[in-house]
Amino acid sequence: MAKMKKAEVKPFKEMLLALRSRLRGDVSTLADAALSGKHGSGSSGVSNHMADMGSDTFEQNNTLMLMKNEGETLSQIEGALERINDGVYGSCAECSGKIPKMRLKVMPYTPFCVKCQSEKEASLS
Ligand SMILES: [Zn+2]
Numbered sequence: 001m002a003k004m005k006k007a008e009v010k011p012f013k014e015m016l017l018a019l020r021s022r023l024r025g026d027v028s029t030l031a032d033a034a035l036s037g038k039h040g041s042g043s044s045g046v047s048n049h050m051a052d053m054g055s056d057t058f059e060q061n062n063t064l065m066l067m068k069n070e071g072e073t074l075s076q077i078e079g080a081l082e083r084i085n086d087g088v089y090g091s092c093a094e095c096s097g098k099i100p101k102m103r104l105k106v107m108p109y110t111p112f113c114v115k116c117q118s119e120k121e122a123s124l125s
């Protein structure tokens with residue numbers, strides 16, 4: 001079992017909490033979004049400084065997913081917060097492998113490693 005230290009988990013927890021309040025439509029974040037422009041997609045603010053390997057695509061997918069499946073994302077966020085409480089955040093819910101931090105920075109709510117996620121997506125389509 002790959003476990004993350006509390007200090008390592010903390011920034012992800014904060015991201016999850018921020019995402020959750022954004023999805024829930026908290027007044028202040030809604031106002032923020034309105035002020036920062038409707039067609040700017042670069043304002044998600046979480047991972048723009050990440051390494052250059054494909055994180056842009058990841059982030060775009062992420063933003064799209066946020067808009068398309070808000071309800072589902074919200075429940076994934078809740079699940080991730082539970083895993084943080086259980087001390088198992090950062091390991092794949094399918095194979096118990098370690099989820100790379102780079103992936104968590106883009107999708108902090110994902111319960112799966114890249115491999116399991118793509119297997120799931122492949123079996124869906
Ligand atoms: Zn896995």
